[in-house]
Amino acid sequence: MDKEIKAKVEEFVKEYGRRELSMDEMDQVSGGGDGKGYAAAIDGKAYREDFILNMGRTMEQTFGFDVAADALCKMFGLDPVNEKRHSADIDALVNRIYTIHERVQDNGSSF
Numbered sequence: 001m002d003k004e005i006k007a008k009v010e011e012f013v014k015e016y017g018r019r020e021l022s023m024d025e026m027d028q029v030s031g032g033g034d035g036k037g038y039a040a041a042i043d044g045k046a047y048r049e050d051f052i053l054n055m056g057r058t059m060e061q062t063f064g065f066d067v068a069a070d071a072l073c074k075m076f077g078l079d080p081v082n083e084k085r086h087s088a089d090i091d092a093l094v095n096r097i098y099t100i101h102e103r104v105q106d107n108g109s110s111f
Helices: 003-017 023-031 049-063 065-075 080-086 090-107
Strands: 038-040 046-048
Touching: 003 049, 003 065, 038 049, 038 090, 046 049, 049 065, 049 090, 065 080, 065 090, 080 090
Parallel strands: none
Antiparallel strands: 038 046
16 A cells, blocks of 8 residues: 555544444443444454445545545455445445455355
8 A cells, every 4th residue: 555545544543543432332342242333454453334434435535436445445455456346436345345244254254
């Protein structure tokens, strides 16, 4: 990933990644939750769909779809060429990321 893009993504995550938890999120943290609604990135952290969607939309506005899609695919260990072929916009790509993650979580297969 381009160093400038990586720096922007890290800046975005740093700025928007820390916030007060909602009551629903607090229940999942204290109760353990079932992990649904989160996708694990290659950095070992789990991110909520609304956070990734917001980040993807912001990156798309700043850098364009191709760069934003490449960054998200690399973040979640997916093939950018294949995923961009199946997704017309960031919303569809994020939906696909979470669909794949939930499928893997349920039965261990990404296909």
